[in-house]
Amino acid sequence: MGARFYLFPILLLYSSLAFTQQNEIHIKAILNSENNQLLIEQEIVFYNNSKDTLSQIVLHNWPNSFKNRETPLSKRFINDFRKDLYFAKEEDLGATTIKNVSIDYDNVVHQEYENKPDILQVFLTKPLKPLESTTLKISYLVKLPSAKFTSYGVHKNGYRLRYWYITPAIYNDGWHLMSNLNLDDLFEDYTTFKIDLKIPKVFSLSSNLKQTIQSDTTHHHYQLLGKNEKDIILNIERKNTFKQFNADHHQIQTNILDAEFNTALVTDILNKELKFLTQYLGEISVNKIFIDKAMQEKNPVYGLNQLPDFLSPFPHVFKYDLELFKVLSRRYLKQTFFVNQREDYWLLDGLQNYLMIEYVNKFYPEIKLIGKVADTWFLRNFNISKLQFNQKYPFVYQFTARKFLDQSLNTSADALSNFNRKIVSKYKAGLGLYYLKGYLGKTVLNESIKEFYQKNKGLVVKSENFQNTLAKHTHKDVQWFFNDFIKTNKKIDYTIKKVTETKDSLKVTLKNKRNITAPIAFYGLQNDSITYKKWFASIKDTLTISIPKGRFDQLALNYENVYPEYNTLDNYYRTDKKLLKKPLKLSLIKDVKAPKYNQLFYQPTLAYNYYDGFILGVKLHNKPLIKRNLEFKTSPGYATKSNKLNGSFSVVYNQFFEKTSLYKISYGIIGTTLQYAPDLSYSALIPYVDIQFKRASLRDATTEFIRAKTVLIHKEISPLSVKSEQDSYRVFSLSYDYINPDIISEIRFNVKTEVAKNFSKISTDFRYRKLTSSDTQVDFRVFAGAFIHNDSKGDYFSYGLDRANDYLFELNYYGRSEDSGLFSQQYIINEGGFKSVLPTRFANQYMLSFNSSIGLWRWIEYYNDVAFLKNKTKPIFFGYENGIRFNFVHNIFEIYLPLYSNNGWEVSQKAYAEKIRFTFTGNVNRIYNFFRRGFL
Known part of the structure; x- marks a missing residue:
């Protein structure tokens, strides 16, 4: 019995060790630089450390995520308004060609997951029981993609390789599977690596593994070794850009260098950073940390590196130090912390951003949010100039939260909007730990972090593990943090x-x-x-x-x-x-809120129309950089040509909804006075209600809303004219809009009804834009409008074929009353959508119009339009036209050259230049929304 008593703990220890056996990967690879290929013979020793018997092994085959436009990676890019992989040339694509998969020299069945070619199933001929292992041998060829897609791949100086080999998925109560979505978050087990790599002699290798080298006349032979490693990164370069620094007894290999900083200064900076990490995390357990420029570019310090160096308002040392510290701390945490970053990303992001906050607090407490420009004569009176650098965290969070566009911290990383994934959620996670520090005390939090890190490095960790560690160090309740703060997007107020x-x-x-x-x-x-x-x-x-x-x-x-x-x-x-x-404070342009003041902002404005000329004015408003629910503005101005005082005002209240399908309801009123013809002005007063629906997800760019408004128009008339129904009227309008601005298949749909004293009408406008498989753009539009009743006189309220009358004054015409000259040629696609002026221009009963265009080369397109117009007491008029469209920036800057229409050959007719139409908008919001697509 005594022998059994001593034998039991030995067996228990042996069982525990066997249960945590580490996978092994042995790779023999040859680089073919002429074809940008890696020829790989790979052996995977896979240990079943679970309690289940496995009938298959699942492998992540991320090199295959670049194979075509149907992969999850390509679809992700499309969702982000990136089409570079979707329309990539064959030579820029990457793929894995598997030649053979065997176990014990017997070939085994393997297949790709449906719609997930970067995940591979290998079916075992014999079940793999708990604590057992099996050895897979895989022979395959990797065609390396261009680095322009994810920053890793083929570039002009060689190759940056990440996720370039096949690796087992993690099994823990099921397989943890994830496709490559350019999130750099592969959940990969710690593994013992042995890699033999043969590359042409013109290249040199830098990696995160220990390496030795032998050479012959044509090639370098590298042997790479590593234990407790994952995410093996190789940089194969013609000109070696990496440098090794020995700092605080660790090797830091990086190509994040600055010509102004010598080796000694960079070493000092790294020493400072590593000692700081040691202070907060405890002993650093890795000897070598490998960080490359691509990591820095994909994890920038926002607000710090968006300007070139010569315009940067920050001290050069501060900028370099913070950029280096961010990527160093992130790489170190990812290298030693075993977290499923797709499901539990907040934990790693929270630690890293908390360290960033504390690092700046300790070494750069004097740095302002906008840097040294905060002390300039123009900006020093702004409230934003008084904010410290670390105050960007609550500011950016509030900027998003006020629009109800933030997401909970337990949202899967692949479901986050880009703005949340790259910035807001990281900031909120870091602020959350800073919040705990304030509430629990600095000692409680920092000791909890250090203990948590030291006890769990190298192990699979979840939020619950951190919660348990924290609870040991404080008697205060922290359930609110791990429940409401982490698991919901409820807002503290x-x-x-x-x-x-x-x-x-x-x-x-x-x-x-x-x-x-x-x-x-x-x-x-x-x-x-x-x-x-x-x-x-x-x-x-x-x-x-x-x-x-x-x-x-x-x-x-x-x-x-x-x-x-x-x-x-x-x-x-x-x-x-x-x-x-709260005393009143006037501020120029916009500023961040000053909680101790009632703020009113003013800014100079400049506008233009043909009749007023340039309108010089000032806008007074209450809208700081962070959105408010109640917003108002007034914009009086002086017109240099008409010598008139005019302008506009608006008041709107935005009511947001959290638990319904509604996103917000806006209640507002707008008033405008401008010239609509020489020496004649109009006044518009528009009370309205907008109802905007929530998107299916924040990664979905679809917009859906209903607008109800009453438009009251009063127009001045010439002393020689008799006042008519066209000079003072009221129109009620109810419309529904659906917009899906997909970069490949864009859909826009509008249905609208209008009711006035002398008419009522209904119309629909459907637009579809498609990029074909050859990157050819096809535009298709259908407009249908009909009067329910029409007792009006003339064509003022009629449907326009080539130019809408715009009696609601919705369209931004620079010369709305012009029938000749440059401003008469301005084109805004509306109603009939024709470019040529045909004998019948209006319809007072109904109109059906079809507009289409197809790309010929780059931004040159061919357009073709047909329409049916019906007027009272007249037969149906059939109109047609075609021409060339120069689509430089879609719906922002376009030029139309008519070719043929009901008028005959337009190009052969007199004054052809006057028939050319153009689209141009100076609307800053429209331009901004066009270029920000995919980020917010």
């Missing part, structure tokens, strides 16, 4: 509801305005200095506290921006007896 004075104290009532109960920080301020601070938790509705009277001139919530909050404008209360609790 507290306010000082009221303050009641007693003889010697102030009774302060704090109110929770939303549906999350989280700790808040309350401050008493005297001359902008903190003299009182206390945290309060569990405020579900209201809490009344008592503080001494006469010690504070201001009370505040979240004064230090410790936690991300939905609205901080109502976080302040002045205890003095001033008439205005």
